[in-house]
Amino acid sequence: MRIAVMATLAAALALPRAEAADLTLAVGGAFTAMDPHYQDLSPNHALTQHIFDQLVRTDAQMRPTPGLALSWEALNDNLWEVKLRQGVTWHDGRPFTADDVVFTYSRIPHVINSPTTLARYTQVVSRIEVIDDFTIRLHTPTPVPLMPMMLGAFSIISRHHGTGALTSDYNSGRAAVGTGPYRFTSYAPGDRAVFTRNPAWWGPTQPWERVNYRMIPNDSSRVAALRAGDVDGIDAVPTRDVAALRRAGNLRIVEKPGLRLIYLYVDANRPVTPFVTDNNGRPFTVNPLADVRVRRALSMAINRVGISRQTMEGFAVPTGQLMPEGALGFDPSIPVPAYDVEGARLLLAEAGYPQGFRIALNGPNDRYVNDTEIVQAIAQMWTRIGVRTEVVTQPASMFFSRGVRDEYSVSLTGWSSSTGEADTSLTVMAATPDPPRGRGSTLRASHYTNPAVDALVDRALATIDTRQREALYQETIRVAIQRDVAVIPLHHQVNIWATKPTLTYAPRLQENTRAMEFSPATDTVASGAPARN
Numbered sequence: 338m339r340i341a342v343m344a345t346l347a348a349a350l351a352l353p354r355a356e357a358a359d360l361t362l363a364v365g366g367a368f369t370a371m372d373p374h375y376q377d378l379s380p381n382h383a384l385t386q387h388i389f390d391q392l393v394r395t396d397a398q399m400r401p402t403p404g405l406a407l408s409w410e411a412l413n414d415n416l417w418e419v420k421l422r423q424g425v426t427w428h429d430g431r432p433f434t435a436d437d438v439v440f441t442y443s444r445i446p447h448v449i450n451s452p453t454t455l456a457r458y459t460q461v462v463s464r465i466e467v468i469d470d471f472t473i474r475l476h477t478p479t480p481v482p483l484m485p486m487m488l489g490a491f492s493i494i495s496r497h498h499g500t501g502a503l504t505s506d507y508n509s510g511r512a513a514v515g516t517g518p519y520r521f522t523s524y525a526p527g528d529r530a531v532f533t534r535n536p537a538w539w540g541p542t543q544p545w546e547r548v549n550y551r552m553i554p555n556d557s558s559r560v561a562a563l564r565a566g567d568v569d570g571i572d573a574v575p576t577r578d579v580a581a582l583r584r585a586g587n588l589r590i591v592e593k594p595g596l597r598l599i600y601l602y603v604d605a606n607r608p609v610t611p612f613v614t615d616n617n618g619r620p621f622t623v624n625p626l627a628d629v630r631v632r633r634a635l636s637m638a639i640n641r642v643g644i645s646r647q648t649m650e651g652f653a654v655p656t657g658q659l660m661p662e663g664a665l666g667f668d669p670s671i672p673v674p675a676y677d678v679e680g681a682r683l684l685l686a687e688a689g690y691p692q693g694f695r696i697a698l699n700g701p702n703d704r705y706v707n708d709t710e711i712v713q714a715i716a717q718m719w720t721r722i723g724v725r726t727e728v729v730t731q732p733a734s735m736f737f738s739r740g741v742r743d744e745y746s747v748s749l750t751g752w753s754s755s756t757g758e759a760d761t762s763l764t765v766m767a768a769t770p771d772p773p774r775g776r777g778s779t780l781r782a783s784h785y786t787n788p789a790v791d792a793l794v795d796r797a798l799a800t801i802d803t804r805q806r807e808a809l810y811q812e813t814i815r816v817a818i819q820r821d822v823a824v825i826p827l828h829h830q831v832n833i834w835a836t837k838p839t840l841t842y843a844p845r846l847q848e849n850t851r852a853m854e855f856s857p858a859t860d861t862v863a864s865g866a867p868a869r870n
Contacts, residue, residue: 358544358545358546358857359545359546359547359548359549360545360547360548360549360569360570360840360852360855361548361549361551361567361568361569362548362549362550362551362568362569362570362571362572362850362852362855363551363552363553363559363562363563363568363570363571363572364380364383364550364551364552364553364571364572364573364850365552365553365554365556365559365571365572365573365703365704366378366379366380366383366552366554366572366573366704366733366850367380367527367552367554367703367704367732367733367734368380368381368383368384368530368552369381369452369526369734370504370507370508370526371384371385371388371507371508371510371513371521371524371530372385372448372504372507372508372512373385373386373388373389373491373492373494373507374441374444374445374448374451374455374491374492374494375448375451375452375504375507376451376452376453377453377454377455377457377755378452378453378737379597379753379847379848379849380552382492382849383849383850383851384530384550385492386492386517386849386851386853387517387518387519387530387532387548387550387851387852387853388428388513388514388515388517388519388520388521388532389492389493389494389515389516389517390404390405390425390492390493390515390516390517391404391405391488391489391490391491391492391493392404392405392406392419392421392438392488392489392493393406393409393485393486393488393489394489395486395489395845395847396845397843397844397845397846398845398846399486399756399757399845399846399847401485401486401488401489403422404422404489405421405422405425405433405438405493405516406419406420406421406422406488407420407421407422408420409484409485409488411484412474414480414801415476415477415478415479415480416474416475416476416477417474417475417477417481417484418468418472418473418474418475419438419472419473419474419475419488420471420472421433421434421435421438421470421471421472421473422471422539423471424539425516425539426516426537427495427497427498427514427515427516428514428515428516428520428521428535428537429498429514431495431497433493433495433516434470434471435467435468435469435470435471435472435473436467436470436496437493437494437495437496438465438473438493439465439467439473439496440494440495440496440499440500441459441491441492441493441494441499442459442462442465444494444499445458445459445491446459446460448504449503449504450504452737452738452741453741454772455490455491456772457761457764457774457776458487458490458491458755459487459491460773460774461477461479461481461484461487462475462476462477462481463476463477463478464476479798479799480799480800480801481798481799482798482799482800482801482803482806483756483758483760483798486755486756486757486758487756489755490755490756492515493515493516494512494515495514495515498511498512498514499512508524508526509524510522510523510524516538516539517535517538518534518535518538518540518543518852518853519532519533519534519535519543519548519852520532520533520534520535522547527552527734528551528552529549529550529551529552530550531547531548531549531550532547532548532550532852533546533547533548534546534547543852543853544856544857545852545855548852550852551568553568553571554703554704554732554733555703556573556575556578556703557575559571559573560574560575560578560582560835563588563835563836563837564585566837569836569837569839569840569855570834570835570836570837570840570842570850570855571834571835571836572832572833572834572848572850573705573706573832573833574590574833574834574835575706575707576648576649576650576651576652576706576707576833577650577707579650579652579833582835587837587838588835588836588837588838589835589836589837589838589840589841589842589858590833590834590835591833591834591835591836591842591844592652592831592832592833592834592844593831593832593844593845593846594654594661594829594831594832595661595753595829595830595831595832595846595847595848596660596661596664596753596754596757596829596846596847596848597705597751597752597753597829597830597832597848598656598659598660598661598751598752598753598762598826598827598828598829598830599653599705599708599711599749599750599751599827599828599829599830600749600750600751600752600766600824600825600826600827601635601698601715601747601748601749601750601824601825601827602740602745602747602748602749602750602766602824603626603632603635603746603747603785603822603823603824603825604624604626604627604745604746604747604783605626605627605632605783605784605785605821605822605823606627606782606783606784606785606786607624607627607782607783608623608624608627609621609622609623609624610624610625610626610627610746610783611744611745611746612696612697612699612745612746612747613625613626613694613695613696613697613746614694614695615694615695616692616693616694616695616725618695621694625688625690625694626746626747628688628689629820629821629822630684630685630687630688631684631685631688631690632822632825633684633822634680634681634682634684634685634688634722635681635719635724635747635825636657636674636822636825637674637675637676637677637678637680637681637684638676638677638678638681638718638719638721638722638724639674639676639715639718639719639825639827640676640718641655641656641673641674641676641827641828642655642673642676643676643714644711644714644715644827644828645828647714648707648710648711648714649706649707649711649828649831652706652830652831652833653706653828653829653830653831654828654829654831655673655827655828656673656826656827656828656829657671657672657673657674657818657819657826658671658814658818658819658826659759659762659763659766659814659818659826660754660758660759660762660810660814661829664754664757664758664759665757665758665759665803665806665807665810666758666759666760666762666763666807666810666811666814668811668814668815670811670815671814671815671818671819678721678722681722682722682723685722685723685724690723691723692723693722693723693724693725694723694724694725695724695725695726695727696719696724696725696726696727696746696747697726697727697729697745697746697747698712698715698716698719698726698727698728698729698747698748698749699712699729699730699731699736699739699740699745699747699748699749700712700728700729700730700736700748700749700750701730701731701732701733701736701737701749701750702730702731702732702733702736703732703733704733704736704751705749705751705830706830706832706833708730708749709730711749711827712728712730712749713728715749716728736748743781743782743783745783746783751830752765752766753847753848755847757846758806758810759797759810759813759814760797760798760810763794763797763810763813763814763817764776764794764798766785766817766818766823766824767785767787767790767794767813767814767817767818767823767824768790768791768794769784769785769786769787769788769791770784785817785821785823785824787816787817787821787823789816790813790816790817790821790823793809793812793813793816794813796809797809797810797813830848832844832848834850836855838858839857839858840855840856840857840858841855841856841857841858841859842854842855843856
């Protein structure tokens with residue numbers, strides 16, 4: 338079989354240099370490094386994509402378009418040929434070649450102390466054959482139908498700056514030399530990054546001469562910075578503030594349903610779990626969460642519709658599965674789990690816990706929209722069925738570090754597919770962790786595991802036919818999520834941005850907030866009239 342994909346980059350209008358200005362953005366997501374390979378984390382990707390390019394870019398609806406790769410073609414089921422863009426230079430003026438791609442593939446699996454590896458996107462390739470400086474062939478042990486999207490899931494770095502470079506070298510700027518639309522100026526971990534426009538970028542000229550990219554995790558502080566004029570645009574607008582910002586009449590509000598699933602990770606596998614005790618505080622000798630009836634009871638006790646309507650003020654879509662409607666892997670036969678307090682109590686009693694137990698529910702307090710409020714709401718709902726719940730929230734940087742070390746029994750977290758399909762969601766939530774294959778960074782003893790589900794995931798990821806692949810996704814989700822409750826899905830997040838009236842923002846299905854999607858407004862906002870894109 339031969340599949341050919343050829344695409345051309347549409348021409349974009351560019352403002353003349355004289356009209357360039359500065360842009361200051363404030364994001365809520367805590368980025369952790371300027372190293373584009375350190376962590377598979379959306380805030381990190383949004384940050385580093387200002388400097389580094391990908392082989393394949395995606396448009397606003399996540400359709401693949403040319404990046405550093407001009408074309409990609411499947412020569413057979415196990416061989417892809419990629420033609421690279423010529424004339425591209427690194428920020429230091431040296432040429433980009435196939436050797437940089439080879440080096441990038443070799444580095445990603447070996448990034449020291451990576452909390453979540455990007456190897457899931459590169460280890461599908463067993464060998465890279467360099468035909469010439471601008472042609473490579475990717476050999477795979479099994480068919481990889483999502484290869485174009487895999488090529489867009491990580492950034493390309495140079496061999497001459499990346500050899501021997503640690504994450505600290507990217508943070509300092511020594512190795513932060515890319516081919517992207519902006520150049521590194523400075524980076525202060527936990528605070529901000531500053532970029533300047535790259536006049537030699539191969540893509541459309543950017544309207545911003547300088548970008549100040551600030552991290553303000555606190556919701557109120559981020560909104561206050563916009564109202565005071567300290568920043569030009571913010572993301573993760575708290576739902577409670579949307580109405581007031583609209584009434585202000587001098588701001589633009591932009592909203593777009595996204596792929597991000599907010600869910601509960603559950604210790605479904607360890608014989609004993611650390612933060613579940615009986616009602617007297619004594620540890621159990623067995624893990625109640627390992628019983629699917631307990632996991633199902635916890636799920637049934639959550640009023641998803643109520644959380645969407647009250648906690649999220651309508652900016653969430655309740656769900657019982659991994660993908661939103663319209664995405665490949667969504668199954669219309671899977672309903673939103675019904676809110677059933679009495680049914681949940683009966684299941685707990687059937688599992689041997691008629692009086693319930695105590696549990697700690699962990700979560701971040703500055704990563705997802707209304708994350709603290711969601712955790713608090715769930716705690717109250719679980720208490721109604723006899724599960725006395727302690728809420729423990731902390732900044733995202735601390736929360737995720739502890740999660741990698743498997744220090745929770747139940748935790749609120751989120752995931753957004755980088756391909757627009759259910760593939761990465763399944764490898765993260767349903768498949769047994771297997772770091773050598775790029776499935777997770779560590780062997781988490783708490784993670785759900787089922788050999789039959791692993792086999793389904795393997796089949797899905799190797800199936801070329803889209804309809805057949807989707808059917809396998811759906812079957813896997815019905816088994817692992819609907820039946821076995823490997824995780825507890827809550828809702829898909831609606832993403833919200835706010836900007837000054839002098840800006841417009843073009844939202845993407847991927848929620849990453851980047852300067853490249855902001856542009857000077859061509860219209861004006863009438864006094865007293867709410868503005869929105």
